[in-house]
Amino acid sequence: xxxxxxxxxxxxxxxxxxxxxxxxxxxxxxxxxxxxxxxxxxxxxxxxxxxxxxxxxxxxxxxxxxxxxxxxxxxxxxxxxxxxxxxxxxxxxxxxxxxxxxxxxxxxxxxxxxxxxxxxxxxxxxxxxxxxxxxxxxxxxxxxxxxxxxxxxxxxxxxxxxxxxxxxxxxxxxxxxxxxxxxxxxxxxxxxxxxxxxxxxxxxxxxxxxxxxxxxxxxxxxxxxxxxxxxxxxxxxxxxxxxxxxxxxxxxxxxxxxxxxxxxxxxxxxxxxxxxxxxxxxxxxxxxxxxxxxxxxxxxxxxxxxxxxxxxxxxxxxxxxxxxxxxxxxxxxxxxxxxxxxxxxxxxxxxxxxxxxxxxxxxxxxxxxxxxxxxxxxxxxxxxxxxxxxxxxxxxxxxxxxxxxxxxxxxxxxxxxxxxxxxxxxxxxxxxxxxxxxxxxxxxxxxxxxxxxxxxxxxxxxxxxxxxxxxxxxxxxxxxxxxxxxxxxxxxxxxxxxxxxxxxxxxxxxxxxxxxxxxxxxxxxxxxxxxxxxxxxxxxxxxxxxxxxxxxxxxxxxxxxxxxxxxxxxxxxxxxxxxxxxxxxxxxxxx
Numbered sequence: 296x297x298x299x300x301x302x303x304x305x306x307x308x309x310x311x312x313x314x315x316x317x318x319x320x321x322x323x324x325x326x327x328x329x330x331x332x333x334x335x336x337x338x339x340x341x342x343x344x345x346x347x348x349x350x351x352x353x354x355x356x357x358x359x360x361x362x363x364x365x366x367x368x369x370x371x372x373x374x375x376x377x378x379x380x381x382x383x384x385x386x387x388x389x390x391x392x393x394x395x396x397x398x399x400x401x402x403x404x405x406x407x408x409x410x411x412x413x414x415x416x417x418x419x420x421x422x423x424x425x426x427x428x429x430x431x432x433x434x435x436x437x438x439x440x441x442x443x444x445x446x447x448x449x450x451x452x453x454x455x456x457x458x459x460x461x462x463x464x465x466x467x468x469x470x471x472x473x474x475x476x477x478x479x480x481x482x483x484x485x486x487x488x489x490x491x492x493x494x495x496x497x498x499x500x501x502x503x504x505x506x507x508x509x510x511x512x513x514x515x516x517x518x519x520x521x522x523x524x525x526x527x528x529x530x531x532x533x534x535x536x537x538x539x540x541x542x543x544x545x546x547x548x549x550x551x552x553x554x555x556x557x558x559x560x561x562x563x564x565x566x567x568x569x570x571x572x573x574x575x576x577x578x579x580x581x582x583x584x585x586x587x588x589x590x591x592x593x594x595x596x597x598x599x600x601x602x603x604x605x606x607x608x609x610x611x612x613x614x615x616x617x618x619x620x621x622x623x624x625x626x627x628x629x630x631x632x633x634x635x636x637x638x639x640x641x642x643x644x645x646x647x648x649x650x651x652x653x654x655x656x657x658x659x660x661x662x663x664x665x666x667x668x669x670x671x672x673x674x675x676x677x678x679x680x681x682x683x684x685x686x687x688x689x690x691x692x693x694x695x696x697x698x699x700x701x702x703x704x705x706x707x708x709x710x711x712x713x714x715x716x717x718x719x720x721x722x723x724x725x726x727x728x729x730x731x732x733x734x735x736x737x738x739x740x741x742x743x744x745x746x747x748x749x750x751x752x753x754x755x756x757x758x759x760x761x762x763x764x765x766x767x768x769x770x771x772x773x774x775x776x777x778x779x780x781x782x783x784x785x786x787x788x789x790x791x792x793x794x795x796x797x798x799x800x801x802x803x804x805x806x807x808x809x810x811x812x813x814x815x816x817x818x819x820x821x822x823x824x825x826x827x828x829x830x831x832x833x834x835x836x837x838x839x840x841x842x843x844x845x846x847x848x849x850x851x852x853x854x855x856x857x858x859x860x861x862x863x864x865x866x867x868x869x870x871x872x873x874x875x876x877x878x879x880x881x882x883x884x885x886x
Contacts, residue, residue, distance in 0.1 A: 299337060299762040306331045307755075307807065314799035317655065317842065320618050321800055322744045325751035337758045346753030350716050351458035355451045356746050357719035360737050362405040364726040365701055367736065370694045371400065371412045386426060387489075393417060393435050394488065398442035398481060402449045403705060406439040410846040411612070411679050418853060427498050432850040433864060434488045437838055439846050441484040441872070445477030446470055447708070447715055450835045454715065455749060456805045459756065460827050463813065468827075470709040475883045476832060479875055487871060492864050516578060517548075518569040524586030526563050531556035534563065540581045542573035545634040545663060553665075557629040572636060572663070605669060606636075609678040610849060611658045617677050618744070623650035631671055633664035639852050656744075657841075657848035676740040679849070696729040745802070752806045765810035769818055772811070781819050781886045785829050786877040788812060792833035793869055797843045805834040821886040828884055829876060836872050838865030 296304075306328060313324045329346075332338045346352060365371060378396050382389035393413060400409040413435060421428040443449035447457060447470045457468040520526060526534045536542045544556040548568040554561035563569075569587070571578070581587060611617055617625055622635050627650075638645045640658045662672070672680050704722040707713040713721070726732040759765040772791075776784045788811070796804040812826035837843030841851040841861050850856070 296767060297763065300764045300767055302335050303332075303337055303758055303762050303764050306335070306337075310803075311795070311799055314803065320656070320744065321803070322747040322751070323619070325748040325803070329751040329754060332754060332758050337762060338754050342754050342757050345757070347750035349458070349750070349753050350462075351455045351753065352746060352749045354454050354458060354716045354719050355749060356741060357716075357723045358448055358451070358454065359405055359742055359745070360723050360732065361701060361704070361719060361726060362408045363736065363740050364723075364732040365404060365697045366408050366412065368690045368693045368697045368731055370698055371404075371409070382420075384424070386424075386430075389420065389426075390431055390434060390493065391489070393431060394438040394485060397435050398438040398485070401439040401442040402445040402477070403701070406443045406450060407845045407849070410436055410439050410849055414849060414853065415680070429498060429854040429856060429860075430493055430496060432854040433496060433856065433860070434493060436844075436846040436850045437484060437488060437492075437865070437868065440835065440837065440844055441480045442477070444480055444832055444835050445474055447473060448705070449473070449477075450801070451745065451749075452801045452805045452834045453831050455802055456809055456827065456831045456834070458716070459753070459806070459809055460813075460823075464823060466824070467714070469711060470705065470715070473828075473831075476828065476876070476879055479879055480832070480836075480872060483871055483875060484868060487868055492868070495867075496864050497860060516571060518571055518578070518581065518587040520563055520565055520567045520569070521586045521588060522565040524563075524565065526585055526587070527565055528562055530559055530562055531569075532559070536571075536581065536585075540573070540577045542571050542577050542581060543634065545570040545572060555629060555632060557626070572634065605664065607662050607664070607669065607672070607680055608853070609660050609662055609672055609680045610852070611654050611656055611660070612676060612679045615654075615656065615677040617654050618656050619653055621651055621653055631662075631664070631675075632668040633662050633672065635660050635662055637661040656845075657851065659852040690731065693729065693731045697726065697731040700725045700729070700731070748800065749802060749806075752803055756806050756810050759807075759810045766814045766818075768811050769814035772815065773818055777819070781821050781825070782877065782881050784815060784819065785825055785880060786873070788815060788826055789829045789833045789873055789876050789880075792830050793836060793873060796834045796837045797839045797869075801834045801837060801844060805830060808834065819886075822884070824884040825880050825886055829880055832872070832876055832880075836869060838868045840865070 309331075310324055310328050313319055313327075314321065318324075319327070329343055333340065333343050378392050382392050397406075397409050397413055400406075414432070417431050417435065418428055420426070421431065444453070447453050447468060453473065461467055526536075531544050531547070536544060546556065547554040547558075547561055547563070548570060549561075549564065549566070627633070627635055635649055638649050638652050638654075638658055638660050640652065640655060645652055660678075664672070669680070672678050700722050703725075704713075704718040707721075708715045708718040723732070723737075727734065727737075756765075772787055773784065776787055788808070792804060792808045795807070808830045809827065812830045813823050816823035816826050837847070839861055841847045841856065841858060847861065
C-alpha cells in the first residue's frame with residue numbers, strides 16, 4: 296500500500312463514520328471529502344469540478360425535475376385516492392394495492408416521491424378504519440425500494456452507476472436491462488412481506504392523539520386581557536411573557552382580526568385574547584400577576600381542531616432548505632405563521648427548548664396553525680404534511696401533458712432512440728413548455744442535496760483509480776475467494792456493498808464500489824456487467840436500517856417504529872436478495 300492509498304482510505308473511513316452517524320448532512324460530508332481529496336493532491340482541480348458537469352449528475356437532476364412535474368399536476372394523488380377506494384374494507388387488499396401501486400410507480404418515478412404521496416393517504420385510511428399504520432408503512436417503503444431496481448430510472452443509483460460505467464467502458468446499459476433481476480426481487484420481496492414480514496413486524500399502534508403521541512404535557516388555552524392588565528400598550532416581545540412565565544404566545548385575537556406575536560404594530564389592548572401554550576402553573580401565575588382571565592385548559596385534539604386551528608405533523612422533506620438550521624434561526628413562527636409545539640428526531644421527542652434543535656432530514660414537527668395557513672405548509676418544499684393534501688393548488692388540467700411526456704421519455708429511452716440523458720433533458724424542456732413545471736419550482740424544489748453530493752463524490756472514483764486503491768481492494772477481496780470462482784467473488788462483492796449501503800448513502804456506496812467491481816472483473820478476466828449489476832442492486836437494497844434509504848427515514852416516525860423493527864424485518868429480506876443475486880445475476884449476465 297502506498298502513502299496515497301493510505302491517505303485515501305483514511306478519507307473514506309472518516310466519510311463512512313460521518314455518513315453512518317449523521318454527524319453532518321450528506322452534502323456537507325461530501326464537500327468535506329472533495330476538499331480533502333483536493334487538499335491532499337489526490338485529484339486535480341479539474342477533476343474536482345468534473346462531477347458537477349458529469350452526465351450522471353445532469354441526468355439525475357432532470358429525472359428528479361420530471362418526477363416533480365408529474366407530482367405537481369396531482370396525477371399521482373388522484374390515482375392514490377382511487378386505488379385506496381378499491382380496497383374497501385379488506386386490510387389485506389389494502390396492503391396489496393398499496394405495495395403494488397407504489398411498486399409500479401417507483402419503477403419509473405423517484406421512489407421517495409411515490410412514498411411521499413401515499414404516506415398521508417395511507418395514514419388517513421388507517422385513522423378512519425382504526426388500523427395499525429405500522430403494518431402498512433414499512434411494507435410500502437420496502438416495495439418502493441425493491442421496485443426501483445426494475446428499470447434504469449427507478450432509482451438514482453442505477454442512473455449514476457450506469458452512466459459512470461458507460462464513461463469508463465463505453466458499454467451502454469438500457470432502460471429495461473434491469474427488469475429480469477428486478478422482477479425476481481419484486482416477486483420475492485412481495486411474497487416475503489405478505490407471508491412473513493407483516494407478521495414478524497411488531498405492532499406499534501398507540502391509538503393516541505397527536506398530543507398524546509408526542510407526550511405533550513403543555514396545554515393550549517386563551518388568556519383574556521382585563522382593563523387593568525399591565526400588559527396593555529406593550530407588544531408581545533416587550534411583555535416578554537415567554538421568559539417571565541415560560542409561556543409561548545401563538546397569536547393575538549382582536550374581534551375578527553388576528554395578529555402574530557412577532558407583529559410589532561400589534562400592541563395589546565383590553566379585551567384582546569392571547570392564544571398561548573404552556574403548563575397550567577405558568578398560566579395561574581400569569582393570571583395573578585398580569586390581570587388576565589384564564590379560560591378552560593385544553594389539550595385534546597378535537598379542542599385544537601376547531602374551525603380555525605388544526606394540529607398537524609410535518610416532516611422535514613428531502614428537498615428542505617431547513618436542514619442543519621434551528622426553528623429560531625429560520626424564524627419559524629413568522630415565516631410559516633404557525634407554532635411548533637414539539638420535535639421528534641431519531642425516535643425521541645423533544646418538547647423543551649425546541650427552538651435551538653438543529654433540524655435533520657426526516658425529523659417530524661408537531662405544528663399548531665389555522666387551516667388557511669396550513670396551505671403554506673402544503674405548498675413549501677420544506678415540509679411533507681402528514682394529512683391528505685388539498686387539490687386546490689394542483690395543476691390537474693396539465694395531467695394529460697405530464698403523463699404523455701413521461702411515457703414518451705420512457706418509450707424513447709427504452710427503445711434506444713434516445714439516451715437517458717437526452718430523453719430526460721427533452722422531457723424537462725417539454726414539462727416547462729407545457730406549464731407542468733416552472734423554473735422557480737425547479738430552483739426551489741429540486742433535491743439539491745443529492746445533486747451536490749453526486750458532484751462532490753464522483754471525483755472519489757477518479758481518486759480510487761488514480762491511486763490504485765480500487766485495484767488494491769479488489770486484490771484483497773480475491774484472496775481466499777478466487778479459487779471458488781467468479782460467482783463466489785460476486786457474492787462477496789454484493790454482501791460488502793449491501794452492508795455499506797445500510798450505513799451510508801446508496802449513491803455514495805455505488806460511487807465507492809464501482810471501481811472495485813471493474814477491477815475485480817479485470818483480475819478474473821470476466822465480463823464486467825455481472826459485477827456492475829451486483830453493485831447497483833446491492834446499493835439499492837437497504838432494508839436493515841431506517842437511515843439506509845430516504846423512504847425508510849420517511850416512515851420511521853409516522854409508523855412509530857424502532858431501530859430493531861428494521862433489523863427484524865429487513866435483515867431476512869437482505870439475506871434473501873443476497874442469495875437470489877448470487878444465483879440469478881450470473882444467469883442473466885454471464886461471466
